[in-house]
Amino acid sequence: MFSVQFSPLRVTACEMLTSDVMRLRLQHPTGRRLPPFEAGAHLQIQISEQHRRAYSLCSNPSDLSHYEIAVKCEHAGRGGSQALHALARPGIELAASLPCNLFALAPEAEHHLLVGGGVGLTPLMAMAYQLAAQGRAFSFVVAVSSAGSSPFVDQLAASGWPVELVDNPRQKLDLRRRLEGLPANTHVYCCGPAGLMQRVREQCADLPGDQWHEEAFVGSETSVQTGFQLHLSDSGLDIEVPAGGSMLAALRQAGVAPDTNCEQGICGSCVVAWSDGEPLHGDQCLDDDDRSEYIAVCCGSCRSARLTLAL
Template sequence: MSDALAWPKPPSAEPIRGEFCVRVARVMRHTEEVSGYLLKRLDGQALPPAEAGAHIDIYLPGDLARSYSLCGDPARSAEGYEIAVKREERGRGGSRALHQWAREGQLLRIGRPRNLFALATQAPHHRLLGGGIGVTPLVAMAHSLHARGASFDLHVFVRSADHLPLRAALEAAPWRDRVTVHRDDAPETRADPATLVAMAPTGAHIYYCGPEGFMDRLREACHDWPAERVHFEHFGAPPKAPPPGTDAGTDASAEAGFELILARRQRRLHVPPGKSIAMVLHGAGIPVDTVCEQGICASCITPYLDGTPDHQDSCLTDEERATHVAVCCARALTPTLTLDI
């Protein structure tokens, strides 16, 4: 069966993005705002198995691409990937496009799963804290932890029962007794996520994902925790600290721009203020995958050879930053930055 791009009239010059063509095998309405999509490979072959916490990039018409966490049971991920997407009326358009366009039978292209939010291999207890749609990767984690026989609990924070994403999955799961739903409209169920962090069993690992205010609260609550026991994933880019040596709110490199050297191509490009490295590369006809354009999905990671990047991403480890940059958001703290492309 053809694995070709399947949406109407793709611009002929546009490269086919993503690695697999999948079919929307099922659409599930979870809440008024959240729909679920089960994606299966067109050729009937197995998809690459995905670990708990992994996400996939989905390529949409109109040159849109977005990352979504997988929320199905990772043990069954080779059969199909399941995502749940909240329609964000004031978002950047990806969720609206998906809600409007992805119907059962629709074809779309996706990337290979990547995991920037992995479970710890060993912990005496795993505490999972999800705000609203942020519960999606945590549901996959709960499946894996249950299969491992690990100790865990899952706390979900929502406005009301009607706003609980993946309610049917949570109620049907064999680990449903580990789930506590905290509802804003039911005071007896409410809890402060910071208190749940403070009361976690000794040696526990904390995992959290949710909207910005929720993330801020948990970032503060986990401030004194050892970094290796705190795991989180943002929907969007978290607030950035100003680069060293600059006044708060002023990015020196953004003021001046910088020179980009492409070592393999032997080219030199100027990155002006207000344009990302990725934009400059695209403008020069050099392909680079960008999905989130916010430094969170890792689709644009590129090796560099020289210069000091001002990284600004939320997806690379310190070790990875020694050799790679996220070109959608990195700037340079030196007059030139040399990429190994």
């Protein structure tokens, strides 16, 4: 259902943007132009047999001589970013998918407000390149802890884009006031740490739903405060998911190993059919019609006491 084809891309440059964020330049092994992409797109990278991860493209969409991605080494993560940091060096080839865009710019917007922080700036960088090239109205709000520790800060300072750096965003970020001075059809795009995204989401709560856009490459499954039971219709198993626990972890503990690749709700490899319950979706690979029949178990959960899966 969600088949992905991979081709080799060669790493031609590695640069540490901060102590834990590495930018990689990827080119075709023969130097050919790469397939086009639109701002907001991501690649899936097959890092190893165990690790496939999705990374946003942060390079200029008009320059197809190369792609660029930025990867934060998550020391408390599931190992993919650590493996890529250890592996990446000029000359090595990585298997990569074609670009896929689940975080596209809205063509009808009168103004585009980009808000992000940390490695979440990656898709917003590509958006800024594209908007500036097209002469479209935008502003770029960057949450920073300190200028020296934020990726892209030097590039942003030299860009000429309408960028505002906001230090101490917990206290100083005020998007409600900013939105009051922007056109009614302003679209907001947010990507960054979970706490920042929650604050931005709250401050943009009065926006119409179709004017809010976010991307979160989740590192853990969606959870709920109460436990629930999974009934596996194919095998007849009943599996308890504890309060605050994850569906995927409970399945694995019970000896059920659904296919998983990116474990970020992006690739669709772990999608299974569901019935008889009220699922909670956390993916970015299914649309509303798909979700009426399927759930991505890597980042899904359940509001009801029981959910049936076709496993």
